[in-house]
Amino acid sequence: MAMQPKRAASIRDKCREIAANPPPAKHSNLIALAEVANGYRVRFGDWRVSFTIDPDTDVMEVFEVAARGGAYRW
Numbered sequence: 452m453a454m455q456p457k458r459a460a461s462i463r464d465k466c467r468e469i470a471a472n473p474p475p476a477k478h479s480n481l482i483a484l485a486e487v488a489n490g491y492r493v494r495f496g497d498w499r500v501s502f503t504i505d506p507d508t509d510v511m512e513v514f515e516v517a518a519r520g521g522a523y524r525w
Contacts, residue, residue: 454498454516462495462516466502469493470511473504 454462484490489503501515 458496458498462498462500465493465495466500466511466513469502470504470509473509473511 480494482492484492484501487501487503489506490501491504492499492501497519499515499517499519500513501517502511502513504511
């Protein structure tokens with residue numbers, strides 16, 4: 452599934468916001484990934500972004516951006 456450029460820009464902006472100010476682990480739109488150390492999933496409409504945050508450096512590494520139906524199949 453191809454992502455619209457406007458949606459891609461919106462997701463990039465939201466990821467930058469999360470990286471700059473990580474929300475608490477109990478945030479309603481942020482789900483911890485049990486199989487990935489320091490891994491989380493956040494929902495942006497029909498898209499899911501999976502990432503890790505290094506607790507020592509607060510560096511965010513996005514490892515998957517997928518449509519809802521295709522997410523979490525690694």
